[in-house]
Amino acid sequence: xxxxxxxxxxxxxxxxxxxxxxxxxxxxxxxxxxxxxxxxxxxxxxxxxxxxxxxxxxxxxxxxxxxxxxxxxxxxxxxxxxxxxxxxxxxxxxxxxxxxxxxxxxxxxxxxxx
Amino acid sequence: xxxxxxxxxxxxxxxxxxxxxxxxxxxxxxxxxxxxxxxxxxxxxxxxxxxxxxxxxxxxxxxxxxxxxxxxxxxxxxxxxxxxxxxxxxxxxxxxxxxxxxxxxxxxxxxx
Numbered sequence: 001x002x003x004x005x006x007x008x009x010x011x012x013x014x015x016x017x018x019x020x021x022x023x024x025x026x027x028x029x030x031x032x033x034x035x036x037x038x039x040x041x042x043x044x045x046x047x048x049x050x051x052x053x054x055x056x057x058x059x060x061x062x063x064x065x066x067x068x069x070x071x072x073x074x075x076x077x078x079x080x081x082x083x084x085x086x087x088x089x090x091x092x093x094x095x096x097x098x099x100x101x102x103x104x105x106x107x108x109x110x111x112x113x114x
Numbered sequence: 115x116x117x118x119x120x121x122x123x124x125x126x127x128x129x130x131x132x133x134x135x136x137x138x139x140x141x142x143x144x145x146x147x148x149x150x151x152x153x154x155x156x157x158x159x160x161x162x163x164x165x166x167x168x169x170x171x172x173x174x175x176x177x178x179x180x181x182x183x184x185x186x187x188x189x190x191x192x193x194x195x196x197x198x199x200x201x202x203x204x205x206x207x208x209x210x211x212x213x214x215x216x217x218x219x220x221x222x223x224x225x226x
Contacts, residue, residue, distance in 0.1 A: 004157075031211060031212040033212075033213070033214070042217070042218045042219065043203070043205075043216040045213065045214075045215075048211065050211050058213075090157055090158065092158075092214070096211070101163070101207075102160055103148060103160065103205075103207065103212060104160060105150070105157045105158040105159075106157050107156060107157040108157040110155070
């Protein structure tokens with residue numbers, strides 16, 4: 001079974017803190033993604049990566065950065081957490097094949113910034 | 115810009131009913147389409163992936179169809195059960211890079 005594991009289910013951080021959200025997949029997938037999910041706004045893409053050390057901005061990259069030093073790990077970084085970054089964060093991965101492949105998601109991290 | 119719409123936003127049915135969830139998209143360019151299930155407070159579970167060259171996929175009581183020309187996909191759930199209660203999301207999957215664009219979801223409640 002494909003496994004995408006996010007390091008925390010719940011996090012509470014203070015405004016201004018630097019926050020790291022970690023995601024690890026065990027299927028040798030090339031593509032990895034970070035989404036946030038908010039009521040009424042659905043899932044929005046923050047950043048994605050299609051190879052080690054490669055990254056692409058999604059629809060809402062402001063206030064975030066990412067790191068992909070190893071193929072299996074994709075980190076989302078909140079440089080200076082703010083209350084409007086309180087959200088559910090979801091990591092996903094997939095193979096990179098012509099024609100597209102199935103994406104698998106982690107269990108989510110509920111981040112609260114106070 | 116590609117938009118994905120799911121109708122209805124919420125649905126409540128008695129146990130045993132067959133039901134159809136709808137997903138429409140604005141651009142009929144070639145995309146794959148993936149259906150997910152999400153339980154409250156949890157991540158997304160993949161249900162079915164329909165590749166752009168296919169018209170439908172089946173898994174157990176679930177059947178998903180894709181009509182690119184009309185920009186529509188449907189998820190058919192046969193003989194619904196209370197355990198099917200969840201939010202169902204459809205997503206277009208880009209061929210290059212695998213990026214997904216999501217609909218807002220349909221919240222399904224199956225009453226015993």
